Structure formats: C-alpha cells, structure tokens
Amino acid sequence: xxxxxQGIGVHxxxxxxxxxxxxxxRGSIQAKPGMVPHGKIEAExxxxxxxxxxxxxxxxxxxxxxxxxxxxxxxEFIDTHLLMLEDKAISEAPAQTIREEGCSAEWALQLRRDQxxxxxxxxxxxxxxxxxxxxxxxxxxxxHILQGGKNSDPTEISGHIIVSEDLTPxxxxxLHHRGATGFVTEYGSPxxxxxxxxxSLGIPAVVGAHGATSxxxxxxxxxxxxxxxxxxxxxxxxxxxxxxQRLEQELARRHALHNLKDAxxxxxxxxxxxxxxxxxxxxxxxxxxxxxxxxxxxxxxxFLYMNREELPTEEEHFQAYKQVVEGMREQPVIIRxxxxxxxxxxxxxxxxxxxxxxxxxxxxxxxCLKETGIFRIQIRAILRVSALGNVRLxxxxxxNLWEARQARQxxxxxxxxxxxxxxxxxxxLPVGAMIETPAAALTAESFARLFDFLSIGTNDLIQYALxxxxxxxxxxxxxxxxxxxxxxxxxxxVQAGITVGKPVAxxxxxxxxxxxxxxxxxxxxxxxxxxxxxxxxAKQLIRSLNITHLEQKTAxxxxxxxxxxxxxxxxxxxADQPAI
Ligand code: PEP
Ligand code: MG
Numbered sequence: 028x029x030x031x032x033q034g035i036g037v038h039x040x041x042x043x044x045x046x047x048x049x050x051x052x053r054g055s056i057q058a059k060p061g062m063v064p065h066g067k068i069e070a071e072x073x074x075x076x077x078x079x080x081x082x083x084x085x086x087x088x089x090x091x092x093x094x095x096x097x098x099x100x101x102x103e104f105i106d107t108h109l110l111m112l113e114d115k116a117i118s119e120a121p122a123q124t125i126r127e128e129g130c131s132a133e134w135a136l137q138l139r140r141d142q143x144x145x146x147x148x149x150x151x152x153x154x155x156x157x158x159x160x161x162x163x164x165x166x167x168x169x170x171h172i173l174q175g176g177k178n179s180d181p182t183e184i185s186g187h188i189i190v191s192e193d194l195t196p197x198x199x200x201x202l203h204h205r206g207a208t209g210f211v212t213e214y215g216s217p218x219x220x221x222x223x224x225x226x227s228l229g230i231p232a233v234v235g236a237h238g239a240t241s242x243x244x245x246x247x248x249x250x251x252x253x254x255x256x257x258x259x260x261x262x263x264x265x266x267x268x269x270x271x272q273r274l275e276q277e278l279a280r281r282h283a284l285h286n287l288k289d290a291x292x293x294x295x296x297x298x299x300x301x302x303x304x305x306x307x308x309x310x311x312x313x314x315x316x317x318x319x320x321x322x323x324x325x326x327x328x329x330f331l332y333m334n335r336e337e338l339p340t341e342e343e344h345f346q347a348y349k350q351v352v353e354g355m356r357e358q359p360v361i362i363r364x365x366x367x368x369x370x371x372x373x374x375x376x377x378x379x380x381x382x383x384x385x386x387x388x389x390x391x392x393x394x395c396l397k398e399t400g401i402f403r404i405q406i407r408a409i410l411r412v413s414a415l416g417n418v419r420l421x422x423x424x425x426x427n428l429w430e431a432r433q434a435r436q437x438x439x440x441x442x443x444x445x446x447x448x449x450x451x452x453x454x455x456l457p458v459g460a461m462i463e464t465p466a467a468a469l470t471a472e473s474f475a476r477l478f479d480f481l482s483i484g485t486n487d488l489i490q491y492a493l494x495x496x497x498x499x500x501x502x503x504x505x506x507x508x509x510x511x512x513x514x515x516x517x518x519x520x521v522q523a524g525i526t527v528g529k530p531v532a533x534x535x536x537x538x539x540x541x542x543x544x545x546x547x548x549x550x551x552x553x554x555x556x557x558x559x560x561x562x563x564x565a566k567q568l569i570r571s572l573n574i575t576h577l578e579q580k581t582a583x584x585x586x587x588x589x590x591x592x593x594x595x596x597x598x599x600x601x602a603d604q605p606a607i
Contacts, residue, residue, distance in 0.1 A: 029262050032243070034236030035215070036256035037222045039560060040281050043274040044209030044231045044251040045267070048243045048260070049187035051198070056170040061131030068129060072122050075132035078172040083112045085168065089197045092204060101227050104196030104220060111165045116143070133173050140166045160220055164195040188251060190243050199224040209251040211239045211258050233258050284563035288319040292566045294574040295604075300548065302566055303359070303556035305534060309347050312354030314559040319566060322359035322417070324482065324556020325534040326351060328405070329367055338401060344408030352416035359417045361459065361482070361556075362409050364402065364434075366391040366423040386496060391424030396433050406441045413453035421459040421482060426466045431477050463487035463535070468516035471523035478529070482556070483520050485535025489513050508537045509593040514546075518585060521551045532556060541568050545600040548574050549581025573604055 036042065063071045090105050111117060120142075121135035130138070140163070147159035185206030193214040194202070199221055202210070208230070215221050215234030225232035231253040233239075243249060243260055250259040250270045259266065292300045303324025304315035315323060331339045331347055352360050368390020382388045395402035409420050422434050438458060445452050460467070460474045463484030467474055475481055485508060490497040492512050495505045507513070517533075524531030532554035537543050539557025541564055547555065548569070557565060577600060584596045 029266060030242060030260040032211075032233075032236050032239050032258045032260075034211070034233040034239070034256050034258065035222070036253035037225045037232045037234060038253035039226055039229050040284065040564070041229060041274070041277045042231050042251075042253040043270050043277060044188055044253075045270055045274060046186050046188045046208045046249070048190050048211075048245055048247055048249045049184065049207075050240060050243070050245040051189055051191040051194075056167050056174065058131075058133035058137035058170055058174075061134045062129050063125070063131055065129065068126060071132050072125050074173070075122060075125065075135070076118065078132065078169050079112055079118055081172050082165070082168045083109060085172075086112070086197060089201055092201070101196070101200060101224060104224065105200070107161055108165050108168075108195075108197065111161060112169075117162075117165065117169075133170060136166060136169060136173070164197075164220075168195070188249050190239050190245075190249075192240055194221045194224075196220050196224055199228070203228045203230055209253075210234075211236050211243075211249075211251065213237055213239055284567055287563060287566050287570070288317070290319070290566070290570070292321075292569045294548070294569055294572050296573045296575045298553070298574045300569050300574075301532070301554040302562055302569075303361075303532070303534075303554065304559045304562065305539075305556050306351070306559070309350035309354070311559065312351050315562075316354070318559040318562035320358075320559065320562055322361075323351065323355055324359075324361055324532055324554065325421070326360060326362045328363060328365060332365065332367060338404075341404045341408050341411075344405055345411050348408060348412040348418075349415060352412055352418055355416065357417055359419060361419045361421050362412075363421045363423055363461065364392070364405055364409075365395055368394055386490065392422050392430055392434055393424065396430060396437075399437060402437060403441055406438055407445065410438075410442055410445050410452045410456060411450060413456045414451040418453065419457040419459060419480070421461055421480075423461045423484065424463060424487070425460050425474065426464045428470075428473055428477065431460060431474060435477065461534075462520050463491070465492045465516055468492075468520050471520040472526055475523045475527035475529045475531075480530045480532065481520060481524055483517060483531065483533040483535060485513070485517070485533060485537040488516060488535065489537075492516055508540075508543060509597065511588045511591075511593065514550075514585070514588060514593070517547075518550060525551065530554065539565060541565065542597060542601075544568055545572055545577050546581060546584070546597050548572065549577035549600065550585070551578070568601075571604070572601070576604065 086105055086109050090102070117139070121132065121139045124130050124135040124138060125132060143162060144159065184202060187207055188209040188211060189202050189207045190211045193212050194210060199210065210221055210225055210230065210232040212221050212234045213236060219234055221232060222234050231251045233251055233253060233256055236258055239258060247260055250262055252259065252270070292302045294300065301321050303322050304318060304320040305325040305327070306312060306315055306323055307327045307330050331344060348362060368385055368388060389397060409418065412418055420438065425431050435458065442452065442454060446454060457479040459480040459482055460478040461484045462468050462471055462474065462481050464487065468488060471481060486497055489506060489508055493505060493507065493510055495502045497506060521531055531552065533547060533552055534556035538547065538555040539561035544565060555565065580600055580603065584591055
C-alpha cells in the first residue's frame with residue numbers, strides 16, 4: 028500500500044521529483060551542562076572563538092562553490108549567517124559566561140541560545156521569526172564544530188531526494204549543487220528558508236512533512252508531488268508511471284518556456300504586450316534578462332536603505348542604478364523613489380514609534396516630502412543616471428495632487444541645479460505616478476495629466492480598497508484581486524490613460540499572475556511588470572491569446588460587473604479562445 032505523508036508543497040514549474048530517499052541528520056543540537064576547571068578557562072574561550080572562525084570558514088567555502096548564476100537572494104542567506112557569526116551578541120555573552128561561571132563552551136553557547144530564543148518567541152512578526160531560524164542554524168553549526176563534528180554528508184547525493192528535519196540555507200544550496208532532486212523536511216512553512224530556497228533553485232519540495240524522517244527509509248524510492256504537498260513511498264507501478272509521465276511533461280514545458288526567452292510577447296492576433304521585470308537589487312538584472320523581459324517596470328529602491336546604519340550617499344545610489352541601467356542595455360528602467368514605511372522598515376526611519384497604523388502613516392512619498400533632504404539625494408542620482416540609458420522615474424503612494432506637484436517641483440529644482448552645474452542628464456526624464464491608493468485611482472485622470480505615465484500597484488491598491496492588511500495572515504482570505512471594487516478602480520485608471528493619451532502599466536503581483544492576465548489584456552493593459560520568474564509563463568500565455576476577442580468578452584464582463592461570478596468569468600475568458 029502506498030504511504031502518503033502530507034505537508035506543504037513548494038515548487039515553480041517542476042512539481043515532481045522521483046528518487047531514492049536520503050536521510051540527513053540535521054536536528055537541533057542540544058548541549059548538556061558542562062564545566063571546565065579554573066586553569067583551563069582561557070583555553071576554553073579560545074576553543075570557542077576558534078569554533079566560530081571555523082564555522083565562518085565553512086560558510087565561506089560554501090559561498091565560493093555557489094555557481095555564478097545563483098540568484099542574489101540566495102547568496103544573501105549565506106551572507107546573513109556570516110554576519111551573525113561576526114555579531115558580538117553571539118560571541119561575547121558566551122565568552123563571558125565561560126570566564127565568570129566556568130561553563131564549557133558548548134553549555135555557555137546553549138545558555139545564550141535559550142536566552143535569545145526566548146526573546147524571539149515573544150515576537151509575532153513573521154520576518155523576525157525567520158531571523159530566529161537563522162540564529163538557530165548558526166548556533167547549531169558552532170555547536171556541531173565544538174562537539175568535534177565532521178562533515179558527515181554522504182558522497183552520493185545526485186538524483187536523491189533529501190529527507191531531513193530541517194535544512195540550513197547552506198545545506199540546501201550545496202545539496203542542490205551536488206544534484207539532489209527534491210527536499211522533504213519535517214519543519215517549515217511556506218515562508219521558511221527551505222521553501223524560499225527551493226522556489227529560487229527551482230527544486231520541488233515538501234516542507235512541514237511531519238513524520239517523514241521516522242516513516243521513510245534511506246534508499247527507498249519516493250515521489251514528491253509538490254502540487255498537492257505530498258510525499259509518497261511504496262508506490263505501485265501505475266502510480267510511478269503516472270509521476271514519470273508528469274515529470275516528463277513538466278520538463279518539456281520548462282524547456283519550451285526557456286526557448287521563448289527571446290521571442291516577443293505577441294498575441295495570436297498580432298498585438299504586442301510589453302513584459303517588464305520587477306527588481307529589487309542590481310544583481311536581479313541578470314535574472315530579469317534571463318526571463319526574457321523588455322526592461323525593468325519597477326525597480327524597488329528601498330533595499331539600498333535597509334540593513335545599515337547610515338543613509339546611502341548619492342554616489343551609492345548612482346552606482347546601483349548605473350549597474351541596472353547598463354545591465355538592461357538600452358531597455359527602459361523605471362526607478363521608483365523610496366517607498367519605506369509599512370512593511371518595509373529600516374534603521375533610520377523617522378516614523379514615530381507610536382504610529383498605530385504604519386500602512387496609513389508616513390510612508391513612501393509622504394515620508395520623502397517630509398524628509399526632503401533624503402528625497403533630493405535620490406532624485407539627483409536618478410537624474411544623473413538618466414544620461415546613461417532609457418531611465419524613467421516613478422513616485423509611489425500618491426493620494427492627492429498637492430503631493431504630486433510638490434514632488435514634481437523638487438524633481439524640477441534638482442534637474443535645473445544639475446543642468447546649471449553642467450552635469451550631464453536627460454532633461455526630458457519621464458516621470459510617472461504609481462496608482463496604488465483608491466483616491467489616486469478614482470482621480471487618475473488628473474494624475475495622467477500631470478505625469479508622463481501611470482503604473483497600477485495592485486498590491487497596495489487591493490489592500491487599501493478592501494481595507495485588508497496585505498501582510499496579515501489573519502485576513503488573507505479577504506484579499507481579493509477580483510473584488511468588483513478593485514476591477515472598477517483598475518478600469519478607471521486604464522480609462523484615464525486612454526482619455527489623456529498617456530501609457531498605463533501594471534506592476535503589482537496581479538500583473539504576473541496567469542489567471543488574471545486575460546482579463547487585464549481584455550481591459551486594455553498592454554504593459555505588465557512582474558517578478559522575473561513569472562515572465563516565461565506570462566509570455567507563453569500571451570502568445571496563446573487573441574486580445575481582440577478578449578477585449579470584446581471583457582467589455583461584457585465589465586458591464587455586468589456587479590452581477591457576474593468573476594472567478595468563473597475569468598476562467599471562461601482564457602478557455603474561450605477562438606481558433607485562428
Ligand atoms: C504595489 O503596491 O502593487 C507595488 C508594486 O509596490 P510594493 O509591492 O513595493 O508596495
Ligand atoms: Mg506599493
């Protein structure tokens with residue numbers, strides 16, 4: 028009889044893996060109380076610091092072996108662990124405990140871990156919870172070294188499905204590098220490290236598969252069905268045949284998607300859609316090009332301000348933007364000005380600690396118009412980089428024209444000042460507005476008159492239209508892109524663009540979600556910006572659609588918006604394509 032273990036499936040376009048299970052012991056190490064004689068205390072402290080150095084050395088080795096084309100966010104996992112190893116919070120307190128109380132290095136570190144974990148446990152924030160996992164992984168690594176642990180990884184990994192309690196980012200990267208075809212972990216949620224890495228590496232995984240390490244045996248043939256979040260063992264021939272065929276289809280589809288990289292996103296009736304990438308780091312440019320984009324539709328610049336104590340200088344801004352602009356070679360790059368606040372926080376945020384509702388507080392352009400010094404530095408860097416390529420500037424979170432005019436005036440002042448100094452810039456730098464509040468959507472025509480282009484940010488637009496916090500799991504089920512109110516707001520913005528004759532794009536998650544693309548094209552959108560990983564599938568879909576037909580069908584849906592079952596109507600839109 029087939030054994031099925033249920034967990035949370037994680038996958039991109041390959042959801043199936045078939046291979047022999049390989050058990051890896053990666054449980055959390057719990058050190059036992061231990062003491063050292065008085066005369067050996069200094070030697071024990073030295074042993075402790077040597078273990079930290081050795082742990083850092085191991086991570087440096089992993090970093091060196093990571094293939095060059097590995098996405099930047101994966102490298103960040105390793106860098107975070109390296110930074111933690113340098114952090115005095117990890118090294119100083121245990122050294123002091125060894126010195127003052129004569130504890131062994133292992134026990135002193137264990138005491139420190141327990142203390143830090145308690146602090147994390149009192150925090151509810153999901154991001155900080157992932158930091159807790161990082162801390163646990165780093166301390167485990169040091170404990171492993173202190174306990175004389177050698178690298179016990181089996182040599183034969185290629186083609187195997189790794190089954191473990193948990194995997195550190197370094198493990199996941201190395202196992203992938205050595206040919207593992209899937210991961211099954213007891214521990215984990217959709218946002219855990221293993222899940223994030225599996226997605227980035229394109230490797231199917233089932234996380235949170237409770238009982239996997241006790242019920243599966245090393246060497247037995249197992250199947251990962253990440254679509255349904257299950258791990259199967261003891262499958263009969265029919266079951267294995269089914270999954271082998273599914274894997275073949277998935278591989279063929281991935282190959283076909285890759286072959287579309289340089290093909291244009293042209294619909295069956297010959298209409299071209301501009302597919303752009305959303306990026307966050309200069310290094311993402313490569314992934315964007317690899318995905319076959321026609322430019323960057325949203326460069327989120329907040330990341331320049333995060334995880335540091337000083338504000339970025341104009342030169343740092345300029346160098347980061349230059350890397351993106353040069354990487355995109357003549358293709359458009361839309362740089363969005365600072366959108367700090369709400370879910371994106373940094374050390375030097377002037378947001379008052381007492382702010383009760385950060386999503387409605389001093390964020391994005393509101394913050395920039397209060398802290399104009401910070402804003403002007405960024406504007407100057409964007410203007411300077413505009414001389415190097417096809418650069419555009421975009422302002423987030425606008426709600427009223429006063430803000431829009433203030434922002435435009437500051438841009439104009441900096442433009443004049445740079446021209447006056449003889450610095451090369453594009454004096455015609457196009458400036459766009461992000462439409463991501465219902466107020467801006469309803470008055471989009473005024474924004475269209477004042478700006479060169481509009482881009483709809485549905486992530487925030489949905490949150491504000493439906494009063495649903497986009498980061499709150501508790502109300503996730505109410506976050507609905509197909510709520511008629513959201514569709515009406517989008518329609519209003521598209522119409523404003525047509526009336527005033529200005530281009531309208533979309534750069535929220537909705538734009539990269541295949542289910543919504545036929546509706547968006549039917550509504551008249553011709554420029555969609557999305558996560559680079561979503562580009563190939565979006566392109567393939569667009570090439571199978573007839574936009575003229577979608578426009579006709581969508582017009583009927585929009586007329587009956589309040590009476591339609593929109594989920595159903597949207598499904599039928601894609602299915603009901605006339606043969607050409
Ligand atoms: C949006 O709100 O849709 C958007 C693209 O911006 P961000 O997700 O960065 O808030
Ligand atoms: Mg937004």
